[in-house]
Amino acid sequence: MTEATATRSRPTRPTQPTIHYRVAMPQPASHVFEVTLHLDGWQAPTLDLKMPVWTPGSYLVREYARQIQRFSAHNPITGEPLGSCKLAKNHWQVTTAGVTAVTVRYEVFAHELTVRTNHLDATHGYFNGAALFFYLPGWEQAAIAVEIVPPYPEWQVATSLPTLKGDRRTFVAQNFDTLADSPFEIGTxxxxxxxxxxxxxxxxxxxxxxxxxxxxxxxxxxxxxxxxxxxxxxxxxxxxxxxxxxxxxxxxxxxxxxxxxxxxxxxxxxxxxxxxxxxxxxxxFFHLWNVKRLRPKELETFDYDQENYTTSLWFCEGTTSYYDTLMLLRAGILEPKGFLASLSKDISRLQSIPGRWVQPLSEASFDAWIKLYRRDANSDNSQVSYYLKGELVSLLLDLRIRDRNPDRSLDDVLRLLWQRFGQGEIGYTEPQLREAIAEIAGEDVSRIS
Ligand SMILES: [Zn+2]
The missing domain is CATH 1.10.390.10 (Neutral Protease Domain 2)
Structure with a gap:
């Protein structure tokens, strides 16, 4: 077989497009980010663009697409506009037959100062990737360059992404997950x-x-x-x-x-x-291990299009809440008395919530999307926070393990899970989580009452 035939017989795989975002904010007091997406090496007749509906770590559908305005697309070589339409609330499709380069422009209104949204005013710009950028279905693993154009020369950029060599205003994310996981702060x-x-x-x-x-x-x-x-x-x-x-x-x-x-x-x-x-x-900071790298199977790969259900948020959030106080004790910031006072406050808080008799922790985790972040008059009667109860279940697990095994603690469960799943970023299932706890505890703790 000649080389030429071998090449012909191989299935043709489109080459990866170059994805470049430019984020400008020429009038920051207007709270509007001006975003330009430039694609090169595009080979398909249509281009699909989707805006995430949520951001990992905050388990609520937030409909980031509702802040998008003035969407347009054109061919950067001829300057001609390209047709586009919306197929769903967060899904745009651009007609790209016969073009290899595409420019898409849109604006994002950014006037919500929380850690999971965007905020732009005369003093600074802050954004989360999931709330500002589209992902390209099928090309989520392609690298993305982000160029920041500050309104004033004295505005600096802080982000965990590395810069593109020789350009301190352009940053590179190895894929969309990394971009969505790297907030930007721009200002003085x-x-x-x-x-x-x-x-x-x-x-x-x-x-x-x-x-x-x-x-x-x-x-x-x-x-x-x-x-x-x-x-x-x-x-x-x-x-x-x-x-x-x-x-x-x-x-x-x-x-x-x-x-x-x-x-x-x-x-x-x-x-x-x-x-x-x-x-x-x-x-x-604890989360950089527990939930970012050591995470439930259901959060191993993110679906930005809809809710991602898991029964293990009690461990991701509750165990992290237990350790956030314990770590202050170990760091010498908190005295034992202060640590116990903090636990005591949380125990009283849990005991005052009738919903703890109604909603199990696994259900609280699963229904985070419709309950924890959407409290109403009946919430205390029907639900319990997986942060609060998860923290106290972690305390009980720690005490039980220490009681039965003088040289072991909940730390060993975390270390075992880290070695088994976290380091390699392999998602754990609920039975695997239970098994790891039982392995360290030396007993099945799932039925203890
Ligand atoms: Zn947390």
């Missing part, structure tokens, strides 16, 4: 760099408040060390903390190599409030 934020275990860490702070950045960094370093000790090192090259100081906001969203935090700007001097903030830091 305070920027601090520090090392922990020889790895570079950054802290970007937007807004003014009563925090002492040096104290915050010192405490954060202790938290990072305590968590790294549990899991045996830090599984990233660089990590970024993005902090928004807001009026009364509160929230955190975990990512693989960064986290976004939103906290009241005057919540750093009062010891109790400051402790709550450090718990938030410890919580989001």
């Amino acid at each position: 934020h305070g920027h601090y760099a520090f090392q922990v275990l020889d790895k570079p860490h950054e802290l970007a702070i937007w807004g003014q408040g009563n925090l002492d950045p040096q104290r915050l960094i010192a405490d954060t370093q202790k938290i990072i060390q305590a968590e790294a000790q549990l899991f045996g090192g830090l599984p990233y090259d660089r990590y970024l903390f993005l902090l928004h100081l807001s009026g009364s906001g509160y929230g955190g969203l975990e990512h693989k190599n960064s986290c976004s935090l939103n906290y009241p700007r005057f919540g750093f001097r009062d010891p109790e409030k400051y402790q709550r903030f450090l718990q938030l830091v410890a919580h989001e």
Whole structure:
């Protein structure tokens, strides 16, 4: 067989298109991001573009497409417009027969200051990939370049994505998941760099408040060390903390190599409030293992088009909540008395919720999409937070394991799961999670009452 015949007999596979996004914000006070998608090497008669309906870590369909306006497409070589239509609430289709390069323009209204949405005003720009960019079905694994065009030369960019060589305004995500997992902060934020275990860490702070950045960094370093000790090192090259100081906001969203935090700007001097903030830091940081790399099978690959159901959020969130306080104790930030006071408060809180007799934890996890984030007058009677109950079930598991096995604890369950599933990013099933707990506990704990 000659080489030419061999080539002909191979099925033709289209070459990967080059995907380049440009994000401009020429009038930041208008709260509108101007996004341009440029594709090269396109080979199909139609181009499908889909906007995620949710972002990983926040289990609610948020319909990000509702903020899109002025969608248009054209051929960048001839300048001629290309036809397009909408096939669903978050699905656009562009006619691309006979063209290899495509330019798509659209605007995204960004006026919601939370960790899982976009915010643009005269002082800064912040966005989440899932709330700003389309994915191309079939090409989710293609690399994506993102060029940021700030409105003023003094605005800087903070993100965990690496820059394209020689261009400090263009960043590269190896695939769409990575882009959706890498928020951007653009502006004149305070920027601090520090090392922990020889790895570079950054802290970007937007807004003014009563925090002492040096104290915050010192405490954060202790938290990072305590968590790294549990899991045996830090599984990233660089990590970024993005902090928004807001009026009364509160929230955190975990990512693989960064986290976004939103906290009241005057919540750093009062010891109790400051402790709550450090718990938030410890919580989001803990997630870089538990849920970002060590995750349930159902979250192994994300479906951005709809709800992703799992019964294990109690472990992803509840166990992380248990450790966010425990880590402050181990880091020497919290005294034993303070740790016990915090547990005591949470036990009282759980006992005051009648819904704990109605909704099991697995159901609370599964129905997060329609219940936890959509509270109403009946919520306390019919449901229980998988954060709160999951935290206290983790406490009970830890106590039970320690009681029966003096040299073991819940730490060993996490380490076993990390080695078995997390390091290789293999999703675990609910029976596998149960098995790992039983293996360390030396008994089947699923039926203990
Ligand atoms: Zn969490």
